[in-house]
Amino acid sequence: MRILLVEDDKMIGEAVRDHVAASFHAVDWVKNLADAEAATGPVAYGLVLLDLNLPDGSGVDFLRKLRSRDIRTPVIILTARDQISDRIEGLNAGADDYLVKPFNLGELEARIMAVARRYDANPHPVVQIGDIEINRPHHKLSVDGAAVILTSREWAVLDLLTARPGAIVSKDRIEEALYAFGSEIESNTVEVYVSRLRKKIGKDRIRTARGIGYTLGSK
Numbered sequence: 001m002r003i004l005l006v007e008d009d010k011m012i013g014e015a016v017r018d019h020v021a022a023s024f025h026a027v028d029w030v031k032n033l034a035d036a037e038a039a040t041g042p043v044a045y046g047l048v049l050l051d052l053n054l055p056d057g058s059g060v061d062f063l064r065k066l067r068s069r070d071i072r073t074p075v076i077i078l079t080a081r082d083q084i085s086d087r088i089e090g091l092n093a094g095a096d097d098y099l100v101k102p103f104n105l106g107e108l109e110a111r112i113m114a115v116a117r118r119y120d121a122n123p124h125p126v127v128q129i130g131d132i133e134i135n136r137p138h139h140k141l142s143v144d145g146a147a148v149i150l151t152s153r154e155w156a157v158l159d160l161l162t163a164r165p166g167a168i169v170s171k172d173r174i175e176e177a178l179y180a181f182g183s184e185i186e187s188n189t190v191e192v193y194v195s196r197l198r199k200k201i202g203k204d205r206i207r208t209a210r211g212i213g214y215t216l217g218s219k
Contacts, residue, residue: 004049012078013031050076063075076095077098077099113137131145143202
């Protein structure tokens with residue numbers, strides 16, 4: 001999943017970015033609302049982690065703008081504001097969850113996956129497709145009972161395909177997920193990672209919708 005982190009505190013931002021990236025998510029980290037608004041224009045993020053007190057304004061106002069533009073991306077607020085009134089304001093503005101600082105990074109990851117599952121067509125954390133078992137929260141994959149190790153970029157592609165088994169995921173959407181890892185996106189980058197996945201899980205499990213994208217299914 002590609003995640004936008006909006007956080008101006010350097011220490012917290014680095015800790016969240018590194019932990020979330022270590023959990024096989026791609027992360028774009030911005031430190032103010034202007035950059036956050038610029039980022040959400042061209043990119044369809046899977047999730048936004050949003051601080052409320054930012055140098056150039058309120059995170060709640062930014063959230064309201066997102067919802068007014070009919071951007072339904074899930075949002076988890078990360079803030080030191082712990083009053084019930086602040087929680088109510090954030091949730092009423094369109095947030096999906098609210099986590100008070102300081103928080104445990106393991107809990108943050110659990111909440112990320114819980115929110116993501118609510119938005120997926122398949123809300124279950126463990127997905128079974130034929131003899132493939134994909135444990136999304138723990139990033140474990142097995143094929144016919146044998147464990148398969150994936151890189152973070154391979155997981156990014158598989159996670160998109162797993163979110164909606166049988167549905168076509170566009171090449172552009174996969175490119176967006178890979179771009180945040182900092183690698184150069186060349187014309188054949190998506191094909192390269194799809195090819196790597198096919199070698200690990202079976203070439204017939206990822207089908208090509210020519211000119212559109214890819215879909216994950218059983219043999």
